[in-house]
Amino acid sequence: MIVYISAAALTVLLGLIVDNHCRTRQGMLSRQQMLNALCLCGIFLILFAVSACRLNVGNDYAKYVEFMHLIRCDAFVPTEIGFNQIVKILYGISGFENYLLVFAFFAFFTILLFLTAIYRQADSFAFSFFLFMAFGYYFQSFNTVRYYLALAIAVYAIPCVLRKEWGKFLLLVLLGATLHKSLLVVFPLYILASFAWKKWQLAIAAVFCTTFFFMQDFYLKAVVFLYPTYEDTEYLEGGTSLVNIVRCLAVFVLSLLCYKRSVKDNRRNRFYFYCNLGALVMYVCCSFLPVISRIGYYLTVTHIFFLPALLSGIENLKLRKLLTAGVVSAAILYFGMFILMKAGGDGLRILPYETFMFHEMVPILSDVN
Secondary structure (H helix, E strand, O other): OOHHHHHHHHHHHHHOOOOOOOOEEEEEEEEHHHHHHHHHHHHHHHHHHHHHOOOOOOOOOOHHHHHHHHHHOOOOOOOHHHHHHHHHHHHHOOOOHHHHHHHHHHHHHHHHHHHHHHHHOOOOHHHHHHHHOOOOHHHHHHHHHHHHHHHHHHHOOOOOHHHHHHHHHHHHHHHHHHHOOHHHHHHHHHHHHOOOOOOOHHHHHHHHHHHHHHHHHHHHHHHHHHOHHHHHOOHHHHOOOOOHHHHHHHHHHHHHHHHHHHOOHHHHHHHHHHHHHHHHHHHHOOOOOOOOOHHHHHHHOOOHHHHHHHOOOOHHHHHHHHHHHHHHHHHHHHHHHHHHOOOOOOOOOOOOOOEHHHOOHHHHHHHHH
8 A cells, every 4th residue: 555655646746847738949858848758757667667566466467367378378368369469479578478577568558658648638737647646547557457558548549539530540449459349439439529419419319328228138238249258247247336426427517617618619628528428327327237437437537637627717716726626635535545445355456565576476377277
Protein backbone atom coordinates (compact mmCIF):
# COMPACT_ATOMS: atom_id res chain seq x y z
CA MET A 1 0.00 0.00 0.00
CA ILE A 2 2.86 2.37 0.84
CA VAL A 3 4.35 1.75 -2.60
CA TYR A 4 1.10 2.68 -4.36
CA ILE A 5 0.35 5.76 -2.27
CA SER A 6 3.93 6.98 -2.61
CA ALA A 7 3.94 6.43 -6.38
CA ALA A 8 0.60 8.21 -6.75
CA ALA A 9 1.60 11.16 -4.56
CA LEU A 10 5.01 11.63 -6.18
CA THR A 11 3.77 11.42 -9.75
CA VAL A 12 0.83 13.76 -9.07
CA LEU A 13 3.25 16.30 -7.56
CA LEU A 14 5.43 16.06 -10.66
CA GLY A 15 2.32 16.43 -12.78
CA LEU A 16 1.54 19.77 -11.13
CA ILE A 17 4.67 21.21 -12.76
CA VAL A 18 3.68 20.14 -16.27
CA ASP A 19 2.11 22.76 -18.56
CA ASN A 20 0.86 20.97 -21.65
CA HIS A 21 -0.09 24.20 -23.42
CA CYS A 22 3.29 25.92 -23.61
CA ARG A 23 4.64 26.54 -27.12
CA THR A 24 8.08 26.61 -28.71
CA ARG A 25 9.31 30.11 -29.48
CA GLN A 26 11.64 30.82 -32.40
CA GLY A 27 12.65 27.19 -32.61
CA MET A 28 14.03 27.22 -29.05
CA LEU A 29 12.94 25.04 -26.17
CA SER A 30 11.54 27.10 -23.32
CA ARG A 31 12.33 26.51 -19.67
CA GLN A 32 8.80 25.18 -19.16
CA GLN A 33 9.19 22.69 -21.99
CA MET A 34 12.38 21.35 -20.45
CA LEU A 35 10.59 21.06 -17.11
CA ASN A 36 7.76 19.25 -18.90
CA ALA A 37 10.20 16.75 -20.39
CA LEU A 38 11.94 16.11 -17.06
CA CYS A 39 8.67 15.72 -15.14
CA LEU A 40 7.06 13.50 -17.75
CA CYS A 41 10.16 11.28 -17.81
CA GLY A 42 10.07 11.12 -14.02
CA ILE A 43 6.38 10.21 -13.99
CA PHE A 44 6.90 7.56 -16.65
CA LEU A 45 9.90 5.98 -14.92
CA ILE A 46 8.13 5.79 -11.55
CA LEU A 47 4.98 4.24 -12.98
CA PHE A 48 6.91 1.90 -15.25
CA ALA A 49 9.22 0.75 -12.43
CA VAL A 50 6.32 -0.09 -10.10
CA SER A 51 4.44 -1.95 -12.83
CA ALA A 52 7.36 -3.74 -14.50
CA CYS A 53 9.02 -4.88 -11.27
CA ARG A 54 5.94 -6.53 -9.80
CA LEU A 55 5.78 -10.30 -9.34
CA ASN A 56 2.55 -12.28 -9.01
CA VAL A 57 0.62 -9.06 -8.41
CA GLY A 58 -2.84 -9.15 -9.97
CA ASN A 59 -5.53 -11.79 -9.85
CA ASP A 60 -4.71 -13.05 -13.35
CA TYR A 61 -0.91 -12.82 -13.18
CA ALA A 62 -0.39 -16.57 -12.83
CA LYS A 63 -3.04 -17.23 -15.48
CA TYR A 64 -1.13 -15.04 -17.92
CA VAL A 65 2.08 -16.90 -17.13
CA GLU A 66 0.24 -20.12 -17.96
CA PHE A 67 -1.06 -18.70 -21.23
CA MET A 68 2.45 -17.59 -22.18
CA HIS A 69 3.79 -21.06 -21.45
CA LEU A 70 1.08 -22.62 -23.66
CA ILE A 71 1.85 -20.11 -26.42
CA ARG A 72 5.51 -21.11 -26.27
CA CYS A 73 4.41 -24.74 -26.63
CA ASP A 74 2.13 -23.89 -29.59
CA ALA A 75 -0.90 -25.08 -27.63
CA PHE A 76 -4.38 -23.55 -27.84
CA VAL A 77 -4.98 -20.36 -25.85
CA PRO A 78 -8.03 -18.03 -25.78
CA THR A 79 -5.89 -14.89 -26.16
CA GLU A 80 -5.71 -12.85 -29.36
CA ILE A 81 -3.13 -13.28 -32.11
CA GLY A 82 -1.35 -10.00 -31.41
CA PHE A 83 -0.68 -10.96 -27.81
CA ASN A 84 0.42 -14.44 -28.85
CA GLN A 85 2.93 -13.10 -31.38
CA ILE A 86 4.38 -10.62 -28.90
CA VAL A 87 4.92 -13.44 -26.40
CA LYS A 88 6.61 -15.62 -29.02
CA ILE A 89 8.91 -12.79 -30.13
CA LEU A 90 9.91 -11.77 -26.59
CA TYR A 91 10.39 -15.37 -25.48
CA GLY A 92 12.45 -15.98 -28.61
CA ILE A 93 14.67 -12.94 -27.92
CA SER A 94 15.13 -14.00 -24.29
CA GLY A 95 15.80 -17.63 -25.09
CA PHE A 96 13.58 -18.74 -22.19
CA GLU A 97 10.09 -18.12 -20.81
CA ASN A 98 10.80 -14.59 -19.63
CA TYR A 99 7.29 -13.57 -18.58
CA LEU A 100 8.70 -10.60 -16.66
CA LEU A 101 9.80 -9.08 -19.96
CA VAL A 102 6.30 -9.55 -21.41
CA PHE A 103 4.67 -7.79 -18.45
CA ALA A 104 7.28 -5.01 -18.72
CA PHE A 105 6.56 -4.66 -22.45
CA PHE A 106 2.85 -4.15 -21.84
CA ALA A 107 3.50 -1.80 -18.91
CA PHE A 108 5.84 0.31 -21.08
CA PHE A 109 3.38 0.89 -23.90
CA THR A 110 0.28 1.17 -21.70
CA ILE A 111 1.84 3.95 -19.60
CA LEU A 112 3.42 5.63 -22.63
CA LEU A 113 0.13 5.82 -24.54
CA PHE A 114 -1.86 7.03 -21.53
CA LEU A 115 0.65 9.79 -20.73
CA THR A 116 0.88 10.85 -24.36
CA ALA A 117 -2.92 10.97 -24.67
CA ILE A 118 -3.32 12.99 -21.47
CA TYR A 119 -0.59 15.44 -22.46
CA ARG A 120 -2.10 16.01 -25.91
CA GLN A 121 -5.79 16.08 -25.02
CA ALA A 122 -6.17 17.47 -21.50
CA ASP A 123 -7.15 21.05 -20.72
CA SER A 124 -4.92 20.65 -17.68
CA PHE A 125 -2.38 17.82 -17.62
CA ALA A 126 -2.09 18.07 -13.83
CA PHE A 127 -5.83 17.74 -13.21
CA SER A 128 -6.41 14.99 -15.78
CA PHE A 129 -3.40 12.99 -14.60
CA PHE A 130 -4.56 13.33 -10.99
CA LEU A 131 -7.96 11.90 -11.98
CA PHE A 132 -6.27 9.14 -13.98
CA MET A 133 -4.40 8.04 -10.86
CA ALA A 134 -7.22 8.65 -8.38
CA PHE A 135 -9.77 6.69 -10.42
CA GLY A 136 -7.39 3.73 -10.36
CA TYR A 137 -6.82 3.25 -14.08
CA TYR A 138 -3.06 2.89 -13.62
CA PHE A 139 -3.30 0.42 -10.74
CA GLN A 140 -5.98 -1.65 -12.42
CA SER A 141 -3.66 -2.06 -15.41
CA PHE A 142 -1.80 -4.62 -13.26
CA ASN A 143 -4.69 -6.92 -14.22
CA THR A 144 -5.75 -7.95 -17.73
CA VAL A 145 -2.71 -6.30 -19.28
CA ARG A 146 -4.08 -6.89 -22.79
CA TYR A 147 -7.26 -4.99 -22.00
CA TYR A 148 -5.57 -1.98 -20.45
CA LEU A 149 -3.20 -1.57 -23.38
CA ALA A 150 -6.30 -1.69 -25.60
CA LEU A 151 -7.92 0.94 -23.33
CA ALA A 152 -4.83 3.14 -23.70
CA ILE A 153 -5.09 2.80 -27.49
CA ALA A 154 -8.76 3.82 -27.30
CA VAL A 155 -7.90 6.98 -25.34
CA TYR A 156 -5.04 7.75 -27.72
CA ALA A 157 -7.44 7.38 -30.69
CA ILE A 158 -10.07 9.85 -29.43
CA PRO A 159 -8.62 12.84 -31.39
CA CYS A 160 -9.06 10.82 -34.59
CA VAL A 161 -12.78 10.60 -33.83
CA LEU A 162 -13.04 14.32 -33.08
CA ARG A 163 -11.18 15.20 -36.30
CA LYS A 164 -13.22 12.61 -38.25
CA GLU A 165 -10.07 10.78 -39.32
CA TRP A 166 -12.01 7.54 -39.60
CA GLY A 167 -9.37 5.61 -41.51
CA LYS A 168 -6.71 6.28 -38.88
CA PHE A 169 -9.21 5.54 -36.11
CA LEU A 170 -10.18 2.23 -37.71
CA LEU A 171 -6.52 1.19 -38.07
CA LEU A 172 -5.82 1.94 -34.40
CA VAL A 173 -8.92 0.01 -33.30
CA LEU A 174 -8.06 -3.01 -35.45
CA LEU A 175 -4.48 -2.97 -34.20
CA GLY A 176 -5.64 -2.82 -30.58
CA ALA A 177 -8.20 -5.56 -31.22
CA THR A 178 -5.37 -7.98 -31.98
CA LEU A 179 -4.49 -7.59 -28.28
CA HIS A 180 -8.02 -7.52 -26.85
CA LYS A 181 -11.00 -7.80 -29.13
CA SER A 182 -13.26 -5.88 -26.76
CA LEU A 183 -11.73 -2.75 -28.30
CA LEU A 184 -13.95 -3.31 -31.34
CA VAL A 185 -16.91 -1.95 -29.34
CA VAL A 186 -15.42 1.57 -29.38
CA PHE A 187 -15.88 1.81 -33.13
CA PRO A 188 -19.70 2.04 -32.93
CA LEU A 189 -19.71 3.63 -29.44
CA TYR A 190 -17.28 6.45 -30.24
CA ILE A 191 -18.93 7.13 -33.59
CA LEU A 192 -22.34 7.39 -31.89
CA ALA A 193 -20.87 9.66 -29.20
CA SER A 194 -19.48 11.97 -31.90
CA PHE A 195 -22.97 12.76 -33.27
CA ALA A 196 -24.80 15.96 -32.38
CA TRP A 197 -27.94 14.15 -31.22
CA LYS A 198 -31.31 15.84 -31.53
CA LYS A 199 -34.03 15.45 -28.92
CA TRP A 200 -36.19 13.19 -31.09
CA GLN A 201 -33.18 10.97 -31.81
CA LEU A 202 -32.47 10.68 -28.08
CA ALA A 203 -36.11 9.73 -27.54
CA ILE A 204 -35.80 6.90 -30.08
CA ALA A 205 -32.54 5.78 -28.43
CA ALA A 206 -34.30 5.74 -25.06
CA VAL A 207 -37.04 3.52 -26.48
CA PHE A 208 -34.40 1.19 -27.90
CA CYS A 209 -32.71 0.98 -24.49
CA THR A 210 -35.89 -0.54 -23.07
CA THR A 211 -35.15 -3.66 -25.14
CA PHE A 212 -32.30 -4.40 -22.73
CA PHE A 213 -34.93 -5.30 -20.13
CA PHE A 214 -36.99 -7.81 -22.16
CA MET A 215 -34.50 -9.10 -24.77
CA GLN A 216 -31.73 -10.14 -22.41
CA ASP A 217 -31.48 -13.68 -23.80
CA PHE A 218 -30.92 -12.33 -27.31
CA TYR A 219 -28.14 -9.99 -26.22
CA LEU A 220 -26.49 -12.70 -24.12
CA LYS A 221 -26.44 -15.04 -27.12
CA ALA A 222 -24.83 -12.29 -29.18
CA VAL A 223 -22.14 -11.80 -26.53
CA VAL A 224 -21.46 -15.54 -26.31
CA PHE A 225 -21.18 -15.63 -30.11
CA LEU A 226 -18.51 -12.90 -29.97
CA TYR A 227 -16.90 -14.33 -26.82
CA PRO A 228 -17.41 -18.12 -26.93
CA THR A 229 -15.00 -18.56 -24.01
CA TYR A 230 -17.62 -16.90 -21.77
CA GLU A 231 -20.09 -19.75 -22.28
CA ASP A 232 -20.90 -21.67 -19.07
CA THR A 233 -18.56 -19.49 -17.00
CA GLU A 234 -19.06 -17.15 -14.04
CA TYR A 235 -18.72 -14.18 -16.42
CA LEU A 236 -22.32 -14.74 -17.62
CA GLU A 237 -23.62 -13.94 -14.14
CA GLY A 238 -23.40 -10.27 -15.04
CA GLY A 239 -23.59 -7.56 -12.39
CA THR A 240 -23.03 -3.82 -12.30
CA SER A 241 -21.24 -1.25 -10.17
CA LEU A 242 -23.20 1.09 -7.91
CA VAL A 243 -20.10 3.26 -7.51
CA ASN A 244 -19.80 3.70 -11.27
CA ILE A 245 -23.51 4.53 -11.54
CA VAL A 246 -23.16 7.22 -8.87
CA ARG A 247 -20.04 8.59 -10.56
CA CYS A 248 -21.64 8.73 -14.01
CA LEU A 249 -24.79 10.28 -12.55
CA ALA A 250 -22.75 12.95 -10.74
CA VAL A 251 -20.85 13.79 -13.94
CA PHE A 252 -24.16 13.88 -15.84
CA VAL A 253 -25.68 16.37 -13.38
CA LEU A 254 -22.59 18.59 -13.51
CA SER A 255 -22.58 18.49 -17.32
CA LEU A 256 -26.25 19.54 -17.43
CA LEU A 257 -25.45 22.52 -15.23
CA CYS A 258 -22.66 23.51 -17.63
CA TYR A 259 -24.36 22.33 -20.81
CA LYS A 260 -25.11 25.62 -22.57
CA ARG A 261 -21.71 27.15 -21.96
CA SER A 262 -19.33 24.17 -22.11
CA VAL A 263 -21.07 21.30 -23.93
CA LYS A 264 -23.72 22.32 -26.44
CA ASP A 265 -21.47 23.96 -29.06
CA ASN A 266 -18.22 22.23 -28.16
CA ARG A 267 -17.64 19.12 -30.28
CA ARG A 268 -15.05 17.63 -27.92
CA ASN A 269 -17.04 18.15 -24.71
CA ARG A 270 -20.22 16.94 -26.42
CA PHE A 271 -18.38 13.73 -27.29
CA TYR A 272 -17.41 13.30 -23.63
CA PHE A 273 -20.99 14.07 -22.59
CA TYR A 274 -22.43 11.29 -24.73
CA CYS A 275 -19.70 8.87 -23.63
CA ASN A 276 -20.75 9.48 -20.02
CA LEU A 277 -24.45 9.20 -20.89
CA GLY A 278 -23.79 5.93 -22.73
CA ALA A 279 -21.88 4.55 -19.75
CA LEU A 280 -24.70 5.52 -17.40
CA VAL A 281 -27.25 3.73 -19.60
CA MET A 282 -25.06 0.62 -19.77
CA TYR A 283 -24.47 0.41 -16.03
CA VAL A 284 -28.19 0.88 -15.32
CA CYS A 285 -29.78 -1.15 -18.14
CA CYS A 286 -27.18 -3.76 -19.09
CA SER A 287 -26.20 -5.33 -15.78
CA PHE A 288 -27.00 -8.74 -17.26
CA LEU A 289 -24.12 -8.49 -19.74
CA PRO A 290 -20.85 -10.22 -18.76
CA VAL A 291 -18.05 -7.97 -17.49
CA ILE A 292 -19.98 -4.78 -18.32
CA SER A 293 -17.13 -2.73 -16.83
CA ARG A 294 -14.89 -3.69 -19.76
CA ILE A 295 -17.24 -1.85 -22.09
CA GLY A 296 -18.03 0.88 -19.60
CA TYR A 297 -14.38 1.81 -19.03
CA TYR A 298 -13.99 2.70 -22.70
CA LEU A 299 -16.61 5.39 -22.03
CA THR A 300 -15.92 6.46 -18.43
CA VAL A 301 -12.19 6.94 -19.01
CA THR A 302 -13.18 10.21 -20.74
CA HIS A 303 -14.04 11.58 -17.27
CA ILE A 304 -10.38 12.46 -16.81
CA PHE A 305 -10.79 14.99 -19.64
CA PHE A 306 -14.44 15.93 -19.25
CA LEU A 307 -14.43 16.99 -15.59
CA PRO A 308 -11.55 19.51 -15.94
CA ALA A 309 -13.15 20.89 -19.12
CA LEU A 310 -16.50 21.39 -17.39
CA LEU A 311 -14.98 23.05 -14.35
CA SER A 312 -12.81 25.39 -16.39
CA GLY A 313 -15.91 26.66 -18.20
CA ILE A 314 -17.66 27.88 -15.02
CA GLU A 315 -17.53 31.68 -14.99
CA ASN A 316 -18.33 32.19 -11.31
CA LEU A 317 -14.92 31.92 -9.64
CA LYS A 318 -16.23 30.98 -6.20
CA LEU A 319 -18.51 28.31 -7.62
CA ARG A 320 -15.68 26.95 -9.80
CA LYS A 321 -13.36 26.69 -6.79
CA LEU A 322 -16.09 25.05 -4.71
CA LEU A 323 -16.93 22.46 -7.37
CA THR A 324 -13.25 21.82 -8.11
CA ALA A 325 -12.63 21.17 -4.42
CA GLY A 326 -15.61 18.84 -4.42
CA VAL A 327 -14.34 16.88 -7.43
CA VAL A 328 -10.83 16.63 -5.96
CA SER A 329 -12.20 15.47 -2.59
CA ALA A 330 -14.46 12.91 -4.23
CA ALA A 331 -11.55 11.59 -6.32
CA ILE A 332 -9.33 11.26 -3.24
CA LEU A 333 -12.15 9.45 -1.41
CA TYR A 334 -12.58 7.17 -4.44
CA PHE A 335 -8.85 6.39 -4.41
CA GLY A 336 -8.89 5.71 -0.67
CA MET A 337 -11.81 3.30 -1.02
CA PHE A 338 -10.12 1.64 -3.99
CA ILE A 339 -6.88 1.02 -2.07
CA LEU A 340 -8.45 0.03 1.24
CA MET A 341 -11.47 -1.96 0.08
CA LYS A 342 -10.90 -3.20 -3.45
CA ALA A 343 -7.18 -3.49 -4.23
CA GLY A 344 -6.65 -6.51 -2.00
CA GLY A 345 -9.83 -8.33 -3.04
CA ASP A 346 -10.10 -11.33 -5.33
CA GLY A 347 -11.26 -9.17 -8.22
CA LEU A 348 -7.93 -7.30 -8.37
CA ARG A 349 -5.47 -8.71 -5.82
CA ILE A 350 -2.85 -6.03 -6.42
CA LEU A 351 -2.11 -5.98 -2.69
CA PRO A 352 0.23 -6.90 -1.17
CA TYR A 353 2.79 -5.58 -3.63
CA GLU A 354 5.69 -7.91 -4.38
CA THR A 355 8.67 -7.50 -6.67
CA PHE A 356 10.89 -10.00 -8.47
CA MET A 357 13.92 -8.35 -6.87
CA PHE A 358 13.33 -10.43 -3.77
CA HIS A 359 11.85 -13.57 -5.34
CA GLU A 360 12.74 -16.29 -7.80
CA MET A 361 10.86 -16.78 -11.06
CA VAL A 362 10.61 -20.57 -10.67
CA PRO A 363 7.72 -20.70 -8.12
CA ILE A 364 5.33 -18.92 -10.48
CA LEU A 365 6.20 -21.29 -13.30
CA SER A 366 5.85 -24.34 -11.09
CA ASP A 367 2.43 -23.17 -9.89
CA VAL A 368 0.96 -23.14 -13.36
CA ASN A 369 2.68 -26.16 -14.94
